[in-house]
Amino acid sequence: MKVLLTGAAGQLGQALRQQVPAGVELIASSRAGGEGLVALDLADAQACCTAVHEHRPDWVLNGGAYTAVDKAESEPELALAVNGGAPRAFAEALLDTGGRLLQVSTDFVFNGQQGSPYRPEQSRDPLGAYGRTKAAGEEAVEAVLGGSGQGVILRTSWVMGPVGKNFALTMLRLHRERGASGQALGVVEDQVGCPTSTHTLAAACWRTITAGISEPVLHWSDAGAASWYDVAVAVGELALELGLLEHMAPVNALTTAEYPLPAQRPSYSLLDCSSSRKALELAPTPWRQALRQLLEAVA
Numbered sequence: 001m002k003v004l005l006t007g008a009a010g011q012l013g014q015a016l017r018q019q020v021p022a023g024v025e026l027i028a029s030s031r032a033g034g035e036g037l038v039a040l041d042l043a044d045a046q047a048c049c050t051a052v053h054e055h056r057p058d059w060v061l062n063g064g065a066y067t068a069v070d071k072a073e074s075e076p077e078l079a080l081a082v083n084g085g086a087p088r089a090f091a092e093a094l095l096d097t098g099g100r101l102l103q104v105s106t107d108f109v110f111n112g113q114q115g116s117p118y119r120p121e122q123s124r125d126p127l128g129a130y131g132r133t134k135a136a137g138e139e140a141v142e143a144v145l146g147g148s149g150q151g152v153i154l155r156t157s158w159v160m161g162p163v164g165k166n167f168a169l170t171m172l173r174l175h176r177e178r179g180a181s182g183q184a185l186g187v188v189e190d191q192v193g194c195p196t197s198t199h200t201l202a203a204a205c206w207r208t209i210t211a212g213i214s215e216p217v218l219h220w221s222d223a224g225a226a227s228w229y230d231v232a233v234a235v236g237e238l239a240l241e242l243g244l245l246e247h248m249a250p251v252n253a254l255t256t257a258e259y260p261l262p263a264q265r266p267s268y269s270l271l272d273c274s275s276s277r278k279a280l281e282l283a284p285t286p287w288r289q290a291l292r293q294l295l296e297a298v299a
């Protein structure tokens, strides 16, 4: 089975490349290309279409995205080209070639106001530019491939891995920088979601493909719930246990209002993954256990 992967240099892309299942021929792409990667600019819809016709993959695994949530507020056109235009181009080309699309998406397509976990079939209502562009990508996949069974949207949340840019690695760096002096970190406590490790997310993506899952929308996060504050404390505690830190910095809980950022974020964006876990036949990993495994891989 041939799979065209985008975003291969990103944190999820690197985990996907480490876990390629037997029998999969992987064509891995990144914006720049090189080092065994094909160059593919997701902002170039024609290039996305050409790549599908050239490689004729059984699946496109669209793991690449414009992921700078705050910067997207000032670059909405570029974010929309990458997050909305590329999935549309892949979907249209795959309709011709007969391949399938796994579109990775986000909890940020929801407004976070319902106070209980979001089910896969619930309506989108994004709060910021990043969420709106990812929602546009979902809508394109549904509009072009809905009914054909060729499109699968897999939403996830708070993605963190041992490489790349993510909250866990930022907190580890800040604990290291401030632990000895006792200078506190301030971290938001009134946004609740669930961290997801790139390792477990990659396994869910590959299972979707190898099992030929046909649910139009899947939800995949690690198990449990947490605030950003909880995750910052857990990173410090686990890093101490693993010998990655000598001193943990104190962590002060902040409200969202006390830590203003350009993009508004959902205050409660837990994903209900129960039906997807059954469909994928994958047991969830508690988020703290997955975070521990992530930190062990950093060590």
Ligand SMILES: NC(=O)c1ccc[n+]([C@@H]2O[C@H](COP(=O)([O-])OP(=O)(O)OC[C@H]3O[C@@H](n4cnc5c(N)ncnc54)[C@H](OP(=O)(O)O)[C@@H]3O)[C@@H](O)[C@H]2O)c1
Residues within 6 Å of the ligand: 007, 008, 009, 010, 011, 012, 013, 030, 031, 032, 040, 041, 042, 043, 062, 063, 064, 065, 066, 067, 082, 104, 105, 106, 107, 134, 156, 157, 158, 159, 160, 164, 165
């Ligand atoms: N990170 C999260 O917390 C989170 C949460 C929910 C869902 N997701 C989704 O999960 C997926 C994987 O995200 P991630 O965390 O692995 O993000 P990431 O580490 O930022 O990786 C995204 C990759 O996309 C690439 N990319 C951006 N613009 C491109 C373009 N024009 N052409 C080609 N490649 C381009 C980036 O390359 P450059 O380095 O060259 O920019 C980067 O390698 C995305 O669909 C994201 O929306 C992420």
